[in-house]
Amino acid sequence: xxxxxxxxxxxxxxxxxxxxxxxxxxxxxxxxxxxxxxxxxxxxxxxxxxxxxxxxxxxxxxxxxxxxxxxxxxxxxxxxxxxx
Amino acid sequence: xxxxxxxxxxxxxxxxxxxxxxxxxxxxxxxxxxxxxxxxxxxxxxxxxxxxxxxxxxxxxxxxxxxxxxxxxxxxxxxxxxxx
Numbered sequence: 001x002x003x004x005x006x007x008x009x010x011x012x013x014x015x016x017x018x019x020x021x022x023x024x025x026x027x028x029x030x031x032x033x034x035x036x037x038x039x040x041x042x043x044x045x046x047x048x049x050x051x052x053x054x055x056x057x058x059x060x061x062x063x064x065x066x067x068x069x070x071x072x073x074x075x076x077x078x079x080x081x082x083x084x
Numbered sequence: 085x086x087x088x089x090x091x092x093x094x095x096x097x098x099x100x101x102x103x104x105x106x107x108x109x110x111x112x113x114x115x116x117x118x119x120x121x122x123x124x125x126x127x128x129x130x131x132x133x134x135x136x137x138x139x140x141x142x143x144x145x146x147x148x149x150x151x152x153x154x155x156x157x158x159x160x161x162x163x164x165x166x167x168x
Contacts, residue, residue, distance in 0.1 A: 013128030021122030034118030038105030046098030053092045061088045 012065045019072035026076060032083040040077035047073055096149045103156035110160060116167040124161035129159055 001009075025033050047070040054062030085093075110116050131154040136144030 004137060005132055007140065011130050014126050014133055016108055016130075016137030018123050018126035018130055020128070022120035025122075026118065027122040029118060032118060034110065034113060034115075034116060036106040039102050039122040041106070042102035044102075045094050046102055049091055049095030049098055052130050053088060053095055056088045056091065077133045 003015040008070075009061070011026050012061065016065050016068050019069065019076065022081070023072055023076050024081065026079045030083050032080040035076065037077075037080050040073055040080055044070065044077055093145070096145065100149050100152050103153065103160065107156050107160050107163075108161045114167050115159075116164040119160065119164050121161075121164050124164055125156055126136070127157040128154065128161055141146075 022035070026035060047066045050062060050066040051070060052067060054060075106119070110119060131150045134146060134150040135154060138144075138150060
C-alpha cells in the first residue's frame with residue numbers, strides 16, 4: 001500500500017466515523033431541533049447512491065465505508081424524526 | 085459517461101450538498117447546541133485528507149467535491165464555536 005492509498009484510507013475512516021459523535025450527542029440529548037432534517041435525508045440518499053456505485057464496481061472499500069455511513073446517517077435521521 | 089459514472093456523480097453531488105441545509109439551519113437559528121463539535125472537527129480533518137488524496141492523484145472530481153465539503157463543514161464548525 002503506497003502513501004497515497006494510506007491517505008485515502010485515513011480520509012475515508014475520518015469522513016465515515018465523523019457521524020458517530022453526532023449520533024451519540026443526539027441519542028444522549030433526546031432532542032434534535034438543531035439537526036437538519038434536509039441534511040440527513042440528502043445524506044441517506046447520497047450514501048445509498050455511493051453503495052450502488054460501489055456494488056456495480058465491485059469496490060469493497062466504497063461498499064464498506066458507505067454501509068457504515070448509511071447506517072449512521074439513517075440512525076440520525078430516525079432520531080430526528082422521533083425526537084424532533 | 086456510462087451509467088456507473090452517472091450514479092457516482094449523483095452520489096457525490098448529494099453527499100457534498102447535504103451540508104447546505106445544516107449550514108443554513110444553524111445560521112438561521114444562531115444556536116448550535118445540538119450540533120456535534122466532534123463531528124465537524126473529524127469531518128474537516130477527513131475532507132482535508134480527501135483533498136490531499138485528490139491533489140496527489142490529480143483527480144479533479146475528488147478535488148472539487150472536497151473543496152465544497154470542506155468549506156461547508158468548516159463553516160458549520162466555525163458557527164458551532166461561535167454560537168455554542
